[in-house]
Amino acid sequence: MEYSEQILKVGKTLFELLSEGLGLNPNHLADIGCTDGLALLGHYYPACPQPELTMGTTKHTDNAFLTLLLQDNLGGLQVLYEDKYWVDVPPNPESLVVNVGDLLQLVSNDKFKSVEHRVLASEVGPRISIASFLNAGSVLSSKSFEPIKELLSEENKPKYRNVTLKEYQRYVIDKGLDGTRALLPFKV
Numbered sequence: 001m002e003y004s005e006q007i008l009k010v011g012k013t014l015f016e017l018l019s020e021g022l023g024l025n026p027n028h029l030a031d032i033g034c035t036d037g038l039a040l041l042g043h044y045y046p047a048c049p050q051p052e053l054t055m056g057t058t059k060h061t062d063n064a065f066l067t068l069l070l071q072d073n074l075g076g077l078q079v080l081y082e083d084k085y086w087v088d089v090p091p092n093p094e095s096l097v098v099n100v101g102d103l104l105q106l107v108s109n110d111k112f113k114s115v116e117h118r119v120l121a122s123e124v125g126p127r128i129s130i131a132s133f134l135n136a137g138s139v140l141s142s143k144s145f146e147p148i149k150e151l152l153s154e155e156n157k158p159k160y161r162n163v164t165l166k167e168y169q170r171y172v173i174d175k176g177l178d179g180t181r182a183l184l185p186f187k188v
């Protein structure tokens with residue numbers, strides 16, 4: 001409870017900074033619903049006797065707006081750089097890793113890009129991490145998202161169509177962790 005309250009506070013501050021980074025009013029991203037929902041996911045990766053045969057978590061992008069990740073001191077998280085190189089994210093239990101998610105990429109019209117990442121399996125374990133996903137709240141709402149109008153111009157046309165939260169979540173769940181990007185079907 002206390003942890004999610006603190007995470008939400010950090011998240012709200014980050015969205016203010018990200019809004020300013022886009023040249024918008026600091027409340028813009030919160031106003032369109034980026035901080036309406038929070039989901040916490042606890043991961044437990046047992047020690048693996050043959051780590052070369054498997055993965056902790058396969059390659060994916062996060063589907064919400066922003067992820068704040070707390071990892072312990074074992075490491076294993078990697079991000080994909082320039083679509084080619086897997087780069088270790090050094091573990092620091094006193095810091096949060098911030099991942100841009102697909103929905104933030106969509107509303108920012110690719111100004112912010114979601115990052116592909118994965119977790120290696122390890123003989124040392126268990127590894128524990130907590131991922132906090134800032135999302136748009138209940139899929140039962142009628143909310144929909146599209147590139148923010150203020151960011152668009154003749155030179156910067158919308159790269160995505162309007163998508164309802166329900167349609168987006170359905171697609172993400174049906175697709176599973178297949179390594180493809182969740183934004184692909186919504187491109188224009």
Ligand SMILES: O=C(O)CCC(=O)C(=O)O
Nearest residue numbers: 043062071077119129131
């Ligand atoms: O366990 C980790 O470090 C990453 C977990 C993750 O990528 C996720 O929950 O989306």
Ligand SMILES: [Fe+2]
Nearest residue numbers: 060061062117
């Ligand atoms: Fe992730």
